[in-house]
């Protein structure tokens with residue numbers, strides 16, 4: 001079995017081919033999703049950012065028999081051109097795309113949003129975390145003549161103020177709006193577009209956020225289920241959205257956060273009052 005959590009083998013994705021963007025290591029959400037898709041029979045292509053990640057990504061991707069393992073810097077058009085050309089060459093057409101890519105400079109992820117947000121860093125975050133989704137969706141849709149399903153990853157910081165999340169919260173709000181606009185455009189072609197709003201999870205990206213560990217601890221303490229968001233839960237939701245199980249769902253932002261987002265006043269704070 002591929003490195004990952006225990007996954008029941010099945011055939012929900014049998015005959016489906018797709019691209020997973022955003023595996024950096026075995027903790028990446030993209031990897032949790034990819035290993036679930038592979039366990040359900042999907043054929044996979046992977047793109048990763050830059051040579052330094054290849055050492056980690058290649059063995060993971062090979063463990064699920066990936067047909068394409070190639071670099072793609074989402075902020076670089078030639079790199080995206082060549083990655084999608086490789087996917088087309090290997091698969092011809094695809095059925096799904098997982099976009100699990102985001103970036104903001106560290107100075108945008110701490111302290112005062114108003115004081116710390118700079119033009120260049122703001123635009124970079126929007127480029128890598130939002131425009132890349134629109135660009136990837138357009139490229140993927142061209143390879144989906146028979147319809148398909150696209151999933152991206154977002155966070156509650158799009159809807160509510162989460163300390164230090166700052167520019168990334170604004171980028172995620174734009175990403176969620178982009179999900180709805182893309183769903184409307186691509187709907188007639190039977191391509192569904194959805195976002196998973198995952199609770200805080202221990203990954204490389206989270207490590208870049210000031211107080212990231214606190215986001216996990218508070219996420220657990222204040223969640224309805226009183227537990228961490230699990231990779232199984234996030235990957236299972238992706239499986240539902242990317243398989244035919246999700247065939248009537250599009251333009252949706254699904255919270256997979258152990259019920260953290262529904263709590264207005266945590267018991268602990270109510271008791272203090």
Ligand SMILES: NC(=O)c1ccc[n+]([C@@H]2O[C@H](COP(=O)([O-])OP(=O)(O)OC[C@H]3O[C@@H](n4cnc5c(N)ncnc54)[C@H](O)[C@@H]3O)[C@@H](O)[C@H]2O)c1
Nearest residue numbers: 022023024028029049073074101102153200201203204205
């Ligand atoms: N970890 C969490 O708590 C959490 C919660 C909700 C949503 N998310 C979102 O999930 C997605 C995946 O993040 P993750 O937590 O798995 O962390 P991660 O660091 O494993 O994944 C982020 C990926 O983005 C890639 N990336 C960054 N800049 C890129 C570029 N220019 N070109 C191509 N790829 C680039 C990185 O290489 C990495 O593979 C992100 O959109 C993140 O915002 C994460």
